[in-house]
Amino acid sequence: DIQMTQSPSSLSASVGDRVTITCRASQSISSYLNWYQQKPGKAPKLLIYAASSLQSGVPSRFSGSGSGTDFTLTISSLQPEDFATYYCQQSYSTPQVTFGPGTKVDIK
Amino acid sequence: QVQLQESGPGLVKPSETLSLTCAVSGYSISSGYYWGWIRQPPGKGLEWIGSIYHSGSTYYNPSLKSRVTISVDTSKNQFSLKLSSVTAADTAVYYCARLTPSLGCIWGQGTMVTVSS
Numbered sequence: 001d002i003q004m005t006q007s008p009s010s011l012s013a014s015v016g017d018r019v020t021i022t023c024r025a026s027q028s029i030s031s032y033l034n035w036y037q038q039k040p041g042k043a044p045k046l047l048i049y050a051a052s053s054l055q056s057g058v059p060s061r062f063s064g065s066g067s068g069t070d071f072t073l074t075i076s077s078l079q080p081e082d083f084a085t086y087y088c089q090q091s092y093s094t095p096q097v098t099f100g101p102g103t104k105v106d107i108k
Numbered sequence: 109q110v111q112l113q114e115s116g117p118g119l120v121k122p123s124e125t126l127s128l129t130c131a132v133s134g135y136s137i138s139s140g141y142y143w144g145w146i147r148q149p150p151g152k153g154l155e156w157i158g159s160i161y162h163s164g165s166t167y168y169n170p171s172l173k174s175r176v177t178i179s180v181d182t183s184k185n186q187f188s189l190k191l192s193s194v195t196a197a198d199t200a201v202y203y204c205a206r207l208t209p210s211l212g213c214i215w216g217q218g219t220m221v222t223v224s225s
Contacts, residue, residue: 001170032209032210034212034213036212036213043203043215043216043217043218044154044203044213044215046212046213046214049210049211049212050210050211055212087153087154089154089212089213091207091208091209091210091212091213092209094142094159094207094208094209095142095144095159095160095161095167095207096156096159096167096169097144097156097159097207097213098156099146099153099154099155099156100153101153102153102154
């Protein structure tokens with residue numbers, strides 16, 4: 001099974017800050033990596049698919065990079081509505097998918 | 109566009125079977141893709157439960173495999189989850205989703221299931 005890790009598990013940041021979240025897979029997953037944002041009481045929302053493709057309607061301050069085992073989600077200028085929990089997910093072994101443990105972004 | 113909607117009891121007694129259905133609209137399950145169930149215990153992360161293809165082929169999380177059954181009804185354009193012998197540890201929000209290797213997941217809104225007597 002492919003295991004996913006994320007770092008940090010949580011971070012505190014201010015509006016306007018540049019934020020970077022890292023995701024690592026236990027084996028190479030090529031570019032089959034997706035990023036989701038989840039707010040309390042809501043379903044996860046797809047931000048980035050295929051490691052670096054921006055989902056339609058998602059602000060351009062979100063970007064993704066990486067391939068193989070190491071991936072990054074970057075928020076270029078943090079906005080108030082971006083405070084949430086972020087999950088990575090590998091889809092390399094679809095229909096068997098796995099998620100990272102999440103990174104909670106809160107207000108400093 | 110494709111939409112998914114979970115339905116089923118919000119309260120299940122310990123040792124009984126949890127049953128949920130996911131109705132799909134805007135896309136025919138028979139056309140392809142994998143369809144899956146994912147859960148999230150309160151305050152915790154996301155756990156994949158299992159997936160099914162329109163042909164009926166199933167794939168289960170090894171940690172839940174002995175208790176899980178996923179089935180599909182293409183005539184109703186829906187798929188279902190059964191989880192047997194539930195305990196309090198199965199209390200969670202249950203999501204259904206369309207799974208693709210290259211385009212990410214499309215999620216239902218989720219349904220909270222509490223296991224309690």
